[in-house]
Amino acid sequence: DSDDRMTVEVDSHNWPTYFWVIFGGLALICACVQIYLRRRQKLAFLPPPEFLKFKRTYLTVYILVFFADWLQGPYIYALYQGIGFNQSDIALLFLTGYASSAIFGTFVGSLADKYGRKRLALSFCVLYILACLATLSSLFWVLLFGRVVSGIATSLLFSVFEAWLVNEHNARGFSPEQLSHIFSVSNFGNGVVAIVAGMVASFVAAKYGNVAPYMISGVILVFAAIMIFTTWNENYGDSEMLFSKIFSGAFKSMRSDISIPILGLIQSLFEASMYVFVFGWTPVLQSYVGQDAFSSLSLSLEGLVFSCFMICIMLGSGLFQVFISFFRPEDIYKYNILAASFSFFLAIVQNPYTILLAFVLFEICCGIHFPCMGTLRSKYIPEESRSAVMNFFRIPLNILVIIILKWVNHFTWNTIYAVCGCWLLFATALQVFFNYLKKRDLVVSSDGDWQV
Numbered sequence: 001d002s003d004d005r006m007t008v009e010v011d012s013h014n015w016p017t018y019f020w021v022i023f024g025g026l027a028l029i030c031a032c033v034q035i036y037l038r039r040r041q042k043l044a045f046l047p048p049p050e051f052l053k054f055k056r057t058y059l060t061v062y063i064l065v066f067f068a069d070w071l072q073g074p075y076i077y078a079l080y081q082g083i084g085f086n087q088s089d090i091a092l093l094f095l096t097g098y099a100s101s102a103i104f105g106t107f108v109g110s111l112a113d114k115y116g117r118k119r120l121a122l123s124f125c126v127l128y129i130l131a132c133l134a135t136l137s138s139l140f141w142v143l144l145f146g147r148v149v150s151g152i153a154t155s156l157l158f159s160v161f162e163a164w165l166v167n168e169h170n171a172r173g174f175s176p177e178q179l180s181h182i183f184s185v186s187n188f189g190n191g192v193v194a195i196v197a198g199m200v201a202s203f204v205a206a207k208y209g210n211v212a213p214y215m216i217s218g219v220i221l222v223f224a225a226i227m228i229f230t231t232w233n234e235n236y237g238d239s240e241m242l243f244s245k246i247f248s249g250a251f252k253s254m255r256s257d258i259s260i261p262i263l264g265l266i267q268s269l270f271e272a273s274m275y276v277f278v279f280g281w282t283p284v285l286q287s288y289v290g291q292d293a294f295s296s297l298s299l300s301l302e303g304l305v306f307s308c309f310m311i312c313i314m315l316g317s318g319l320f321q322v323f324i325s326f327f328r329p330e331d332i333y334k335y336n337i338l339a340a341s342f343s344f345f346l347a348i349v350q351n352p353y354t355i356l357l358a359f360v361l362f363e364i365c366c367g368i369h370f371p372c373m374g375t376l377r378s379k380y381i382p383e384e385s386r387s388a389v390m391n392f393f394r395i396p397l398n399i400l401v402i403i404i405l406k407w408v409n410h411f412t413w414n415t416i417y418a419v420c421g422c423w424l425l426f427a428t429a430l431q432v433f434f435n436y437l438k439k440r441d442l443v444v445s446s447d448g449d450w451q452v
Helices: 002-012 015-044 049-071 076-083 087-110 117-134 140-157 160-171 176-208 212-231 243-256 259-289 301-323 329-347 352-380 383-406 413-440
Strands: none
Touching (some): 049 160, 076 087, 087 140, 087 259, 087 383, 117 140, 117 160, 176 301, 259 352, 259 383, 329 352, 383 413
């Protein structure tokens, strides 16, 4: 055992080189995919000017808010660790964010269908700015408050913006294929800004401390709020719906089509695994590289690894655009979940290079997940309760993450990865069932009985 640890320590000095090689190789593959897509797009169609203008309006805001979000990504664990909190304290902070998203975020996000998606998008900016300001304190209760408002903001981020896009897209008469295109391009852009954010965060954290990325994030959110206020129209799900009917409308939508809650559970299983991965990749890699080397300001490995992962997201987004020309999104997603499950089981192997391969594969699957799931949600969730249903989707997601984080100190990461792999195997089976339901058009009748 001591010999093995010595080998890892010796090899750890070469890890920056390994990460740069991985980054360069993935970037090259990603560039080739994008060149292929652009050539194919030129041969296929020239989008109308109205569509291009609409796409720019949405993507400008989308990129700003996710740039602000990603600035916080590489250093959230390191920030709490640097203050002096142990893994149990950090797990509690993470857990609070997910609990807040499940309890308060679901309620607040669901209000967008009645009171307006633009209004709730502006509320997201305000809440996230408060969360950024909370990081200026080293007091645990202030950071806890920051996690509460951050959890609410996260629910808004992953529901309100997409709900606004789908409504506005359909209202302007654009095609479903163009909506899938926006989902894919936005996810690719998300990867680009995440890479930039990772490097910016690495630079400012090295120069000014781990809290600096959060301050820049707050400034970016101010600009995002200005863009939303000046360029977006307001749209609603059902503005005439009584306040008391907001949640019952979402329940009715899910009860009338059993495939909708199944889709929500599939999303929850995938994204719960993703959030567990986000919490765990730093300590797992630290165990091989060594905490001092990994956190060294001269190496800036956290930002570099984060950028490698984001290149994988971009690559996955490009692959989705390739696959969607040949396969149904339902089938793409089935095999994507299966590959993600395999990546977690691969990570159990006690080898740092195998773990890196597993992490890269999972991030590519995440890159496919976002545009593919966005396409499925736009296709199957009814417009009048879109925001509410999407927020209900996040309840099982947050419960699953809370369960893992609550007991994180009682299990090894191998055990946690095995659990995530099993979640995704179950999600694969659910996706197979979902595809069967769509082919058979299985629905629930008004009296609650299933019909074919």
